[in-house]
Amino acid sequence: MKLSILVNEGPYQHQSADSAIQFTKAALAKGHEIFRVFFYHDGVNNGTRFAVPPQDDRNITEEWTKLAKENDLDLVICIAAAQRRGILDENEAKRQGKDGDNIAEGFRISGLGQLIEAGIQSDRLVIFGD
Amino acid sequence: MPMLHTVNKSPFERRTLDTALRHAVKGSGVLLIEDAVYAAFEGTVVAEKVRAALGDLKIYVLGPDIAARGMSEKQVIDGLEVVDYGGFVDLVTEYDKVQSWL
Numbered sequence: 474m475k476l477s478i479l480v481n482e483g484p485y486q487h488q489s490a491d492s493a494i495q496f497t498k499a500a501l502a503k504g505h506e507i508f509r510v511f512f513y514h515d516g517v518n519n520g521t522r523f524a525v526p527p528q529d530d531r532n533i534t535e536e537w538t539k540l541a542k543e544n545d546l547d548l549v550i551c552i553a554a555a556q557r558r559g560i561l562d563e564n565e566a567k568r569q570g571k572d573g574d575n576i577a578e579g580f581r582i583s584g585l586g587q588l589i590e591a592g593i594q595s596d597r598l599v600i601f602g603d
Numbered sequence: 604m605p606m607l608h609t610v611n612k613s614p615f616e617r618r619t620l621d622t623a624l625r626h627a628v629k630g631s632g633v634l635l636i637e638d639a640v641y642a643a644f645e646g647t648v649v650a651e652k653v654r655a656a657l658g659d660l661k662i663y664v665l666g667p668d669i670a671a672r673g674m675s676e677k678q679v680i681d682g683l684e685v686v687d688y689g690g691f692v693d694l695v696t697e698y699d700k701v702q703s704w705l
Contacts, residue, residue, distance in 0.1 A: 474696050481705065488637045488668075489611065495667070499688035505696070597695050600703035601611075 476500055477591035478510045481602025483518035484533035485526070490519055493601040494536050501544055509547045509591040510537075512580075516602070517555045520548065522577035534577045541579030548580045549587045605630035607698035611705065613638035614649045619704040624652070629659040632698055634691065636665040643669070644678045657682045665691060 478497055482489035497507055512519050519537060526532050541548050550560060556569070562582050566574040576582065592598050608623040608631060620642050623633055633656070635643050642649050643664040653662060666685045669676055676685050686694065695701055 476695070492611070492636060495688045496691060500692045500695075503689060503692050505692065597701055599609075599695055599701050600705065602703070602705045 474596045475506045475508050475594065477508045477595040477598050479588065479591075479598060479600045479602070480510065480512050480516035480519060481514045481600065483515035484524070486515060487603055489601040489603060490516070490533050491531075494533065494540065496599065496601070497540060497546075501540075507544065507546055508595045509549055509587065511588045511591055512548070512550045513554055513585075513588065514551075514602070515554075515558070517550045517558055517560045520550045520555075520577050520580040521560055521575045523575045538577050538579040546579070550576070550580055550582045551588070552582050552584055555582055604628065604700070605632075605698065606700040606702055607632045607634060607694050609634045609636055609701065609703045610639040610642070611637040611703070614642045614647075620649070621652075623702075623704045624656050624660070626702075627656075627660050631659075632661045632663060632694060634663045634665065634686070634694055636668055636691070640664050640668045640672065640674070643680060643683055644674065645680050646678075650680055653680055654682070663690070663694060 478493055480493045484490040524534055561571055561574045562576040563574045608627050610620050610623050612619050614620040642653055663684045663686050666687050
């Protein structure tokens with residue numbers, strides 16, 4: 474089955490980012506297709522490569538990056554939510570006149586249309602958030 | 604329409620379990636994840652409400668989130684089904700739609 478995931482909560486905020494990762498792993502293990510993972514609201518904070526959690530803690534962003542690399546996942550960050558929270562890729566940094574970008578490998582920045590498309594194209598949309 | 608409702612907040616913190624139980628029609632499933640697993644245990648003020656809902660609804664609870672809170676599956680109300688993440692995925696595919704009460 475074709476599934477998409479919506480993550481509305483930041484990492485280390487409560488548990489939803491962790492739940493979303495565990496659910497995505499379990500769905501892939503069962504042979505389902507993950508059409509897209511969309512990060513909205515504080516969920517965009519899952520996609521900064523500048524976060525450095527303590528070494529004995531899980532690194533949620535790295536887990537997403539690894540999962541995306543191994544399974545060719547489409548991790549999409551909402552552009553408006555990202556701009557509010559200082560999540561930038563190279564293009565956006567240039568466009569906004571900022572001195573650097575911080576998006577993690579495996580993520581891309583795009584618009585809400587990508588969420589709508591995921592809802593239309595997927596058999597199920599599962600939402601994780603606060 | 605019967606569907607899967609997921610609840611992720613403790614019933615002692617928010618009212619989303621009540622909302623989900625009120626909206627879920629006969630034949631629906633309710634899956635308790637994250638802090639909502641506290642609704643699944645015997646001996647709380649919400650236990651009777653959960654037990655009463657079992658007539659029309661199937662109620663599931665995520666086992667790893669019980670363990671993560673140092674609770675035991677032995678304390679879970681009779682009639683609730685404990686599932687793992689694989690079971691969560693199966694429920695999502697078995698029901699036509701998923702409504703996440705956040």
